[in-house]
Amino acid sequence: MKIAIVTDAIYPYMVGGSEIRNHEIAKRLVKKGHDVHIYGVKLWEGSDEKVVEGVRIHGVSKYRRLYNSRGKRNVLAPLILSLKLPFYLSGKKFDIIETAAFNSPNCFSTWFISKVNDSKLVFVWHQFFGNYFLDYFGTVKGTIAKFIEKWTTFLTPNNICVSKHAGKCLETQGVMKKNIQVIYNGVDFSLINSAKPSNKKYDLIFVGRLNYQKNLKLLINSVNLLVKDFPKLRVCVIGEGAERDNLISLICEKGLESHFDFLGRVDNRKKVISYMKSSKIFVLPSRLEGFPLTIVEANAAGLPIITTKTKYNNTSEYVKHGVNGMLTGLDKTDFSLKVKTLLENPKLRNKLSRNGRKISKDFDWDRIADEIEDYYLDVLRK
Structure with a gap:
């Protein structure tokens, strides 16, 4: 399989949970013979493309301020990335395109790319925010964020949830249980x-x-x-x-x-x-x-x-x-x-x-990578 993982930050230049998760799964899929690419904000100097433990990483945009002065997500970084992605991935055919659902701009951008390139789109739900957006962004911005998050649930039938709770939250939003697969994060x-x-x-x-x-x-x-x-x-x-x-x-x-x-x-x-x-x-x-x-x-x-x-x-x-x-x-x-x-x-x-x-x-990453591989293959057979 040829797989694209789209994210805002890329390991090892950002060492958060989702970045480590992407890297651990990607490097194991590469060892299994798959061609895996990770696309995100360029947080490093030098060439836009690098190979890290067999995984090809691509710096698509250079807006590096991922968090604002209050420690909250800066919407400009993923927005700029999402606007550049269609041009960057134009003509590149992938079997699977995966992105984290918490990054809504990337969800809509990858949805468009998957339609143009006839790829299968997979969302990874680390959590479902729902009403938490109201506390996080305030009433006005939070209501808009809730609406956008709800909208993303309609973009693909292929949803990986890293917890059962996230899966249940999707079900409350009308996502059918058969379109939800719980695959936990792991440990090396x-x-x-x-x-x-x-x-x-x-x-x-x-x-x-x-x-x-x-x-x-x-x-x-x-x-x-x-x-x-x-x-x-x-x-x-x-x-x-x-x-x-x-x-x-x-x-x-x-x-x-x-x-x-x-x-x-x-x-x-x-x-x-x-x-x-x-x-x-x-x-x-x-x-x-x-x-x-x-x-x-x-x-x-x-x-x-x-x-x-x-x-x-x-x-x-x-x-x-x-x-x-x-x-x-x-x-x-x-x-x-x-x-x-x-x-x-x-x-x-x-x-x-x-x-x-x-x-x-x-929760061994080797076993979890096997689950991810099996899930991708099932998605391609649909």
């Missing part, structure tokens, strides 16, 4: 097994973008409660984002500077796993999540997970309370209580750790 066990614990030891670790939806203020406010019982508590924060300065200001305001290490963006994924292995608990206080890679990686690295159970956070589909982690609300008292419970109870922590390692084995 060769990476996990090769990483050794870092010399730096932490109690808690967070990995992700420092933006509104990740809700790091909840973690900071929870730590402010915890330091009374754990005066030597250490927290590792890996990631960059527009909220960084505000978060550091809040930490200084509460006098918590000695408890937090902000390591910034760590592109070396093996190093990230090393930091996980030298920590006790993985924390994810997000308002909204699809199926983040970090929770499976954390379990595979031997960490129990503490995350929030909210209307827009799908991680509770993977994290089972008292099994491989603990679930909380968006309340700092509840969150800090769950952390305290695990820090004070090594026996429980080890139990959740063992369970997490076992559960994570079902």
Whole structure:
């Protein structure tokens, strides 16, 4: 098969969950003999085209500001990319064109290209935003975003959802169940097994973008409660984002500077796993999540997970309370209580750790790439 994956950012120049997912699947499909290309915003210097682990990546547009000053998606980057795509892909025949459904401009652009080039179009739904758009963009922009998201559900019958929750959301929008395939994100066990614990030891670790939806203020406010019982508590924060300065200001305001290490963006994924292995608990206080890679990686690295159970956070589909982690609300008292419970109870922590390692084995990227390949072939047979 000849496959085009269209995205805004491309690994390794952006190391987010969707970028890693695209790369892990693409490189495995290449090893199976398929011709895979990834198209997106050019975030690197030099030639517009490169080969990364056998995968051909293409920089279509050069507008690099993917997030605005408030840490929210900048609509110009995907819009410019989507306008250039038809010209860039003109005359290029692909069997499959895949794009993430959260990037609406790309959805409409790839729909047009698939019709012109007679390709099969596949959308990947990392999450369905729905009413969350109203909180994220405000009433006017949020209502427009909701309408556009609803419209994208009519563009293709081929939908991959990375969680059952996303699939159920599509069903509420009128998408038939037969047009939805749930295929989870995965973990690279060769990476996990090769990483050794870092010399730096932490109690808690967070990995992700420092933006509104990740809700790091909840973690900071929870730590402010915890330091009374754990005066030597250490927290590792890996990631960059527009909220960084505000978060550091809040930490200084509460006098918590000695408890937090902000390591910034760590592109070396093996190093990230090393930091996980030298920590006790993985924390994810997000308002909204699809199926983040970090929770499976954390379990595979031997960490129990503490995350929030909210209307827009799908991680509770993977994290089972008292099994491989603990679930909380968006309340700092509840969150800090769950952390305290695990820090004070090594026996429980080890139990959740063992369970997490076992559960994570079902999410190997090799098996998931096989599922993707089978799904693509089924789509082509329709």
